[in-house]
Amino acid sequence: MTSPKLWLIVPAAGIGQRMQAECPKQYLRINNRFILDITLSRMLNSGLFAGCMVPLNSTDSWWPESDASNDDRIQTCGGGAERADSVLSALHALKEQVAADDWVLVHDAARPCVHPADLANLVSTLADHPVGGLLAAPVADTLKKAESRDLPEVVETVDRSQLWRALTPQMFRYSMLVSALERALKDKQPVTDESSAMEFSGNMPVLVEGRPDNIKITVPADLDLAGFILSRF
Ligand SMILES: Nc1ccn([C@@H]2O[C@H](COP(=O)(O)OP(=O)(O)OP(=O)(O)O)[C@@H](O)[C@H]2O)c(=O)n1
Numbered sequence: 001m002t003s004p005k006l007w008l009i010v011p012a013a014g015i016g017q018r019m020q021a022e023c024p025k026q027y028l029r030i031n032n033r034f035i036l037d038i039t040l041s042r043m044l045n046s047g048l049f050a051g052c053m054v055p056l057n058s059t060d061s062w063w064p065e066s067d068a069s070n071d072d073r074i075q076t077c078g079g080g081a082e083r084a085d086s087v088l089s090a091l092h093a094l095k096e097q098v099a100a101d102d103w104v105l106v107h108d109a110a111r112p113c114v115h116p117a118d119l120a121n122l123v124s125t126l127a128d129h130p131v132g133g134l135l136a137a138p139v140a141d142t143l144k145k146a147e148s149r150d151l152p153e154v155v156e157t158v159d160r161s162q163l164w165r166a167l168t169p170q171m172f173r174y175s176m177l178v179s180a181l182e183r184a185l186k187d188k189q190p191v192t193d194e195s196s197a198m199e200f201s202g203n204m205p206v207l208v209e210g211r212p213d214n215i216k217i218t219v220p221a222d223l224d225l226a227g228f229i230l231s232r233f
């Protein structure tokens with residue numbers, strides 16, 4: 001019985017609207033390297049993956065300038081309107097290469113600071129788990145709830161003792177993840193990560209504690225922060 005392989009999907013088809021930059025944020029540079037190239041190299045240098053699929057935006061004109069475009073370990077496919085659509089497109093593109101029980105790890109292109117030790121811990125912790133799970137960080141701030149974003153006034157201080165921030169990679173079995181995403185999207189469920197699709201299908205993914213500096217580059221201030229974090233590795 002051969003052990004399941006690991007496959008990597010790095011969704012990179014977003015437009016980075018909140019970043020307010022002149023290009024999609026995955027093509028902004030840190031130390032003169034595309035964020036996308038940093039993320040892909042950090043993940044693939046682990047040597048864990050049988051292959052990698054990167055869904056790209058149909059308007060993407062930057063990919064040919066990336067280091068990754070010359071890496072024969074990496075395949076590309078078309079992305080979709082939302083992140084979940086891009087991930088499902090990548091899963092479908094891998095269909096002929098992947099066995100049903102193989103693991104798929106989905107990691108945001110916008111998270112270049114992922115630590116190799118966290119990746120190794122996620123894979124070893126979940127290797128024999130029937131469902132899978134995700135890197136996550138316990139909430140460390142006091143959380144306030146407000147009803148409006150225009151003039152946010154506190155309506156409640158939320159109990160944070162059982163709350164976690166979902167990070168990536170998120171790691172699930174190929175066939176289970178395909179079925180869960182197809183069902184969630186068909187039922188128009190709000191799916192912002194792979195775990196929420198798995199939860200909608202009745203599963204309880206495992207939260208594996210990861211470093212809080214595995215940040216998602218989302219707004220302008222995140223770029224310098226990511227550069228500092230990467231300088232410390
Ligand atoms: N249709 C989409 C939307 C997002 N992503 C990817 O999913 C990751 C996390 O999404 P997010 O941080 O929301 O990126 P954007 O959607 O680009 O950001 P924004 O919401 O600010 O436009 C990113 O690597 C992004 O490229 C994707 O592959 N396909």
Ligand SMILES: C[C@](O)(CO)[C@H](O)COP(=O)(O)O
Pocket residue numbers: 083108165166167168192193194216
């Ligand atoms: C998948 C994710 O990184 C988990 O925190 C996050 O949901 C992706 O960002 P988005 O803004 O929700 O697309």
